[in-house]
Amino acid sequence: MVKKGLKFAVLTLLAYLLQSTTAIYLAVWGIAPNIALAMVAVVTVALGRKYTFLMALTIGYLLEIMLPVLDYINLVLYPVCAMLGALAFSDKGERKLEEERSLGKRRMGNLPAHLRTLLCALLSILVYESVLLMYIYLNGILIDGDQLQRALISVVYTTLLAGALQFPIRWWLGIYKLKRAR
Amino acid sequence: MRLTEPKPERRRNRDSSARVLWRRILLTLVTVVILGLSGVHLFGLITGNQTLAIPEDTVAGILTPVQTGFSSIVESVVNYLYKLKLRANLELAYNDLKQENEQLVYQAMLADELQQKLSVYEDLFEEISVNESLNPLVSTVINRDAGNYFSVFTINKGSNDDVQDFMAVTMEGALVGYTYNTSATKASVRTIIDSEASIAALISSTRDQGTVRGTLGIDGAAMCRMYYLPDDHLPRPGDTVVTSGVGMGFPKGIPIGVVRESTRGMESNKSYIVVEPKVDFQHIEYVIVLRYQPEAEAVEARASSSDSISFTPLETALPIPTIQIGSDFYQLAPTPTPSPTLDPAALPSDSAPASGSPAPGTPLPSGQPSYEYQVPIGMATGSSYGFTLAPTATPTPSPPPLDISVEED
Numbered sequence: 001m002v003k004k005g006l007k008f009a010v011l012t013l014l015a016y017l018l019q020s021t022t023a024i025y026l027a028v029w030g031i032a033p034n035i036a037l038a039m040v041a042v043v044t045v046a047l048g049r050k051y052t053f054l055m056a057l058t059i060g061y062l063l064e065i066m067l068p069v070l071d072y073i074n075l076v077l078y079p080v081c082a083m084l085g086a087l088a089f090s091d092k093g094e095r096k097l098e099e100e101r102s103l104g105k106r107r108m109g110n111l112p113a114h115l116r117t118l119l120c121a122l123l124s125i126l127v128y129e130s131v132l133l134m135y136i137y138l139n140g141i142l143i144d145g146d147q148l149q150r151a152l153i154s155v156v157y158t159t160l161l162a163g164a165l166q167f168p169i170r171w172w173l174g175i176y177k178l179k180r181a182r
Numbered sequence: 183m184r185l186t187e188p189k190p191e192r193r194r195n196r197d198s199s200a201r202v203l204w205r206r207i208l209l210t211l212v213t214v215v216i217l218g219l220s221g222v223h224l225f226g227l228i229t230g231n232q233t234l235a236i237p238e239d240t241v242a243g244i245l246t247p248v249q250t251g252f253s254s255i256v257e258s259v260v261n262y263l264y265k266l267k268l269r270a271n272l273e274l275a276y277n278d279l280k281q282e283n284e285q286l287v288y289q290a291m292l293a294d295e296l297q298q299k300l301s302v303y304e305d306l307f308e309e310i311s312v313n314e315s316l317n318p319l320v321s322t323v324i325n326r327d328a329g330n331y332f333s334v335f336t337i338n339k340g341s342n343d344d345v346q347d348f349m350a351v352t353m354e355g356a357l358v359g360y361t362y363n364t365s366a367t368k369a370s371v372r373t374i375i376d377s378e379a380s381i382a383a384l385i386s387s388t389r390d391q392g393t394v395r396g397t398l399g400i401d402g403a404a405m406c407r408m409y410y411l412p413d414d415h416l417p418r419p420g421d422t423v424v425t426s427g428v429g430m431g432f433p434k435g436i437p438i439g440v441v442r443e444s445t446r447g448m449e450s451n452k453s454y455i456v457v458e459p460k461v462d463f464q465h466i467e468y469v470i471v472l473r474y475q476p477e478a479e480a481v482e483a484r485a486s487s488s489d490s491i492s493f494t495p496l497e498t499a500l501p502i503p504t505i506q507i508g509s510d511f512y513q514l515a516p517t518p519t520p521s522p523t524l525d526p527a528a529l530p531s532d533s534a535p536a537s538g539s540p541a542p543g544t545p546l547p548s549g550q551p552s553y554e555y556q557v558p559i560g561m562a563t564g565s566s567y568g569f570t571l572a573p574t575a576t577p578t579p580s581p582p583p584l585d586i587s588v589e590e591d
Contacts, residue, residue: 005208017252025260050209057216064223065238066245071227075220 007173008047012055015039016062026161031153034125036063038162040082041089041121042169045113049086056082070135077131081124089120113175114166121162125155302468305354305558309470312556316433317473319343321351323466324368331399333359333373337469340367350425350432350472355557356460357381357425357436358469371469374438374459375404382428383408383438385417391426394438394457404463406439407454417441423457425555433474436555472555 019036026033036059044052060078067074091113111119129151137143170176219237226234310318321337339345341364351358351371359373360381372379377399384391385408392411397403408423421441427434443456 005205013248017249020249021253021256025256050213054209054213054216057213057220061216061220061223062241062245064220065242066249072224075223 004173008043008051008055011039011043011169011173012058015055016059019059020063020067028157029153031150031157033154033157033161034128035158035161035165036078037081037124037128038121038158038165039169040078041085041124041162042117042166044082044086044090044120045117045166046091046170046173046175049083049090052082052086052090053079073135077128081127081131084127085120085124088123089116113170114163117166118159118163122155122159125158129154306468306470308558309352309355312558313433313470313472316555317344317475319345319471319473321345321369321469321471323469326466331402332378333376333396333398333404333463334370335373335466336368336370337361337471338368339471340365340369342366344473345369345471346473348431350436350474350555351469352436352472352555353461353466353469355437357432357438358461358463358466360432361471369471373461373463374406375463381432381438382426383423384426385411385441386422386424388415388417388421390415390417391428394423397456404459405442406457406459408441408457409454411455417444417455419444427554431474433472433555435557436472437557 015036018039019034023032023035026035040052040056040059043055056079060075063074063078064072089111133143133147133151136147219241222234223238225231226238306320310320319339321339323335324338325336327334337345337351345361345364347362347364347369349361351360357374359371359376359379361369361371363370373396374381374394375396375398377396379394379396381394382391383394390411392408394406394408397405397407400407406423408417411417419441423438423441425432425434425436425438437460439457439459441455442458
């Protein structure tokens with residue numbers, strides 16, 4: 001338990017540090033990816049909703065106090081985006097899956113984990129970019145094709161980054177060692 | 183019968199439940215702490231109370247050194263990767279620059295070549311322009327004799343272009359040689375340095391006439407020698423030698439070269455002077471053939487003069503002798519008057535005197551074509567031909583000193 005907790009804490013801290021220090025160096029066409037949301041998406045599928053919320057909240061809080069771009073925005077937006085993704089794509093317990101199977105429901109939660117990670121990251125970053133676009137639009141700035149293009153690049157880049165990061169993170173968290181449920 | 187779980191199994195289940203419980207408690211606690219911190223932060227932002235910023239400052243104080251260290255690590259990694267990228271790019275840039283440099287060198291060489299060609303064309307154009315009356319024709323050298331004893335080459339113009347044998351061939355305002363062995367589409371040119379070439383020439387300053395012959399077959403040097411000069415004059419080194427217009431149908435005044443060595447008067451067995459040709463015979467690409475026809479011009483000149491001058495025999499007191507041959511009598515024609523007097527009224531007022539020819543270099547009246555070779559202005563200085571000796575004072579030929587020593591018995 002302590003080991004998992006430590007790994008989670010290190011992962012959370014790493015997500016924050018990478019987002020605040022490294023993301024700028026990974027910019028493509030001047031657009032930096034959101035590493036924190038990508039890692040949160042990986043944790044969402046790998047560890048579940050509770051860890052997702054805790055991680056997103058911690059990252060949001062740290063970004064809020066260390067990089068205060070806008071008041072409240074990081075503190076609110078990170079948990080909200082992460083939990084929206086978690087609602088749709090987080091790992092479910094065996095009991096929940098059995099219940100859904102018995103009811104004949106085929107939801108997105110039954111998709112392969114690696115694909116759900118991608119979709120979760122896509123949903124999270126989509127919400128994040130949409131909120132930011134709405135924010136600047138409400139501040140009187142006209143949204144044009146250039147800004148939409150930048151948002152689109154950010155969404156695609158972050159999604160692809162989550163797809164790439166999920167393998168080392170899941171391996172590090174020991175997800176691949178778990179026995180597959182029958 | 184009541185089934186009971188085995189004791190180790192029961193303990194394991196109990197431990198697992200406790201672990202799950204502790205995990206939940208810990209997770210809840212951490213979540214509550216983070217939520218509390220977030221709430222305090224939000225409340226502090228709303229109220230502006232500085233006391234509520236204490237937890238935030240504490241977290242920032244803990245996190246700042248961690249972030250500083252991590253940031254420096256990231257910076258070093260990025261710098262290292264940047265150096266690697268720069269190193270890879272340096273080689274790429276070096277190769278690109280090398281290729282670009284080679285291309286620029288090639289372009290510069292091409293530009294030099296084109297500039298050289300343009301210069302040659304300009305010279306040719308100027309030479310043709312000033313000697314238009316000599317019917318010049320630009321030709322390209324298409325073949326060259328690589329021998330050490332003869333200097334001949336072939337041009338791409340022949341009798342189809344009115345080129346005939348023994349026409350003067352010039353380049354850069356100087357005589358190259360003359361045509362021979364002319365066919366329909368080509369002609370051979372024998373240069374003045376060939377031993378077989380023999381051209382009538384004169385020293386431009388003293389007007390002494392002689393014959394220029396090549397020395398290539400004699401000593402292998404691309405020079406000329408001038409023979410048959412008068413004994414009482416000695417040319418000065420640096421004097422210009424030009425064609426005299428005697429002999430072959432060459433225009434008069436084509437520069438041949440300059441006097442290089444004039445020691446004829448000092449060496450009794452030396453019957454020539456050395457003339458350095460003006461033409462660079464190693465770099466002949468284009469030449470000009472002067473299709474000059476002296477006979478036709480001379481006939482025209484005579485015909486025109488006969489129209490205005492009429493011969494009128496004068497009365498003479500001398501008896502005309504009559505010769506009888508057989509039964510026929512023949513009367514001899516009267517002796518022509520040695521100097522017939524021309525009627526001044528019959529002469530046109532603006533015509534030049536019919537007797538005598540204009541002095542060399544005297545400009546002819548306008549509208550009358552000039553048949554003397556005109557050296558282009560840019561080539562008259564001889565600056566493009568390299569080394570030229572300055573004229574020096576005429577050396578006075580002096581007899582060898584008399585041997586007045588007395589032999590002792």
